[in-house]
Amino acid sequence: xxHHVFIIGSVWVEPNSSxxxxxxxxxxxxxxSKGWRITFGTVSHKNPNAIDLTKxxxxxxxxxxxxxxxxxxxxxxxxxxxxxxxxxxxxxFGWRVAEYCPKALRVLDTEDLxxxxxxxxxxxxxxxEFSNEILLNSEISKREIAAIYRCDISLIIxxxxxxxxxxxxxxxxxxxxxxxxxxxxxxxxxxxxxxxxRHHFVFIGNFLHAPNxxxxxxxxxxIWKEIRKRIPMAELHVYGAYPTQQVLEFTNANEGFFVxxxxxxASLVLENSRVLLAPLRFGAGIKGKFTSAMLSGTPNITTxxxxxxxxxxxxxxxxxxxxxxxxxxxxAVELYTNEKRWIQxxxxxxxxxxxxxxxxxxxDDFISYMLEILSNLEDHRNNNFTGKMLLHHSLQSSKYMxxxxxxxxxxxx
Numbered sequence: 001x002x003h004h005v006f007i008i009g010s011v012w013v014e015p016n017s018s019x020x021x022x023x024x025x026x027x028x029x030x031x032x033s034k035g036w037r038i039t040f041g042t043v044s045h046k047n048p049n050a051i052d053l054t055k056x057x058x059x060x061x062x063x064x065x066x067x068x069x070x071x072x073x074x075x076x077x078x079x080x081x082x083x084x085x086x087x088x089x090x091x092x093f094g095w096r097v098a099e100y101c102p103k104a105l106r107v108l109d110t111e112d113l114x115x116x117x118x119x120x121x122x123x124x125x126x127x128x129e130f131s132n133e134i135l136l137n138s139e140i141s142k143r144e145i146a147a148i149y150r151c152d153i154s155l156i157i158x159x160x161x162x163x164x165x166x167x168x169x170x171x172x173x174x175x176x177x178x179x180x181x182x183x184x185x186x187x188x189x190x191x192x193x194x195x196x197x198r199h200h201f202v203f204i205g206n207f208l209h210a211p212n213x214x215x216x217x218x219x220x221x222x223i224w225k226e227i228r229k230r231i232p233m234a235e236l237h238v239y240g241a242y243p244t245q246q247v248l249e250f251t252n253a254n255e256g257f258f259v260x261x262x263x264x265x266a267s268l269v270l271e272n273s274r275v276l277l278a279p280l281r282f283g284a285g286i287k288g289k290f291t292s293a294m295l296s297g298t299p300n301i302t303t304x305x306x307x308x309x310x311x312x313x314x315x316x317x318x319x320x321x322x323x324x325x326x327x328x329x330x331x332a333v334e335l336y337t338n339e340k341r342w343i344q345x346x347x348x349x350x351x352x353x354x355x356x357x358x359x360x361x362x363x364d365d366f367i368s369y370m371l372e373i374l375s376n377l378e379d380h381r382n383n384n385f386t387g388k389m390l391l392h393h394s395l396q397s398s399k400y401m402x403x404x405x406x407x408x409x410x411x412x413x
Contacts, residue, residue, distance in 0.1 A: 006079035009042040012050035017241035018206040019288025026182045087147035105374045108151040112285020115141035120282035149387040155179045158309030182359035192297035200235040202273035211283035239263045270296035280306040294349030318349030
């Protein structure tokens with residue numbers, strides 16, 4: 001059967017701006033490889049960084065919030081699978097999909113656990129230690145976990161988050177599927193530039209993402225000057241979409257600190273850089289900057305949170321994982337100046353990509369799992385009474401609030 005996938009995105013797809021955009025393109029590529037039809041819709045306005053999905057044979061549609069036009073649209077579309085990109089789109093459109101397209105498999109692509117990232121950020125701002133108790137009592141946790149229950153499958157990108165959802169939130173494993181990034185295997189005979197042809201440090205990340213902004217501030221205020229003292233000829237080049245004015249003003253040629261903003265092809269930057277620096281103090285999911293660096297043969301220095309959920313304990317990290325500023329500085333200098341250690345770290349990156357993110361080992365099992373659930377959808381939903389209950393009660397309030405806004409808007413026209 002040729003399936004029709006309807007993806008409801010929070011924003012248009014920007015694979016060159018964020019890991020989330022890259023992840024969505026990977027998902028769509030997997031569906032297309034099976035000959036499936038894809039329609040992508042969002043209420044967001046398109047900007048120049050968004051790619052043209054029609055070039056991939058994907059239909060693009062603009063959606064309206066709180067409008068019966070969506071009900072008519074999805075009734076005519078008749079998708080067999082509906083993917084919500086982040087829990088917020090499930091809150092906005094989930095009840096409409098359930099009511100007007102009840103036989104469609106509802107899939108939530110969490111991207112990362114927003115509740116984990118946001119509660120970690122709040123704890124950091126308050127100067128308190130993050131704990132599972134804080135996470136369990138946060139409002140956003142209740143919203144995101146409710147969305148997971150209301151969907152038939154939720155795609156979880158991180159092994160750490162899979163464990164958290166099962167052990168802390170007690171979610172049944174039948175509702176969760178671990179799906180990391182999907183990449184082609186790295187050829188052992190790659191043509192990466194060698195150590196002595198690479199120069200300078202690099203940081204890359206979308207600045208709409210709070211952990212990236214915070215990491216850049218850490219580099220500027222607490223880390224870079226000391227590295228520069230010990231490697232006077234080194235420079236730090238910062239790239240990323242949507243930089244704030246504060247970040248742009250960090251550029252200082254005398255300090256060797258340069259902010260460049262958006263880059264069309266991050267791999268060109270990474271493959272010419274010697275070391276990636278990423279002092280991430282909070283966040284969730286897995287980080288596209290690290291897989292991009294591994295695919296370009298660029299080792300990195302990061303924190304426990306930065307590397308979280310990205311590789312199992314038996315695989316060494318492709319660089320250093322350190323949480324103290326002094327250790328971060330020492331490790332950055334060591335990796336930058338020690339060619340033997342640098343080459344070893346580069347090879348560790350190859351091992352991680354080829355064993356943990358190799359789409360040949362992941363893609364078919366994922367598609368088969370979705371089709372298995374779809375073929376037994378009624379039984380699957382009957383085994384998820386909590387989800388049925390939340391769909392009945394929680395979404396009734398969303399439904400009638402939406403219909404009230406819809407009616408209000410129609411009276412204003």
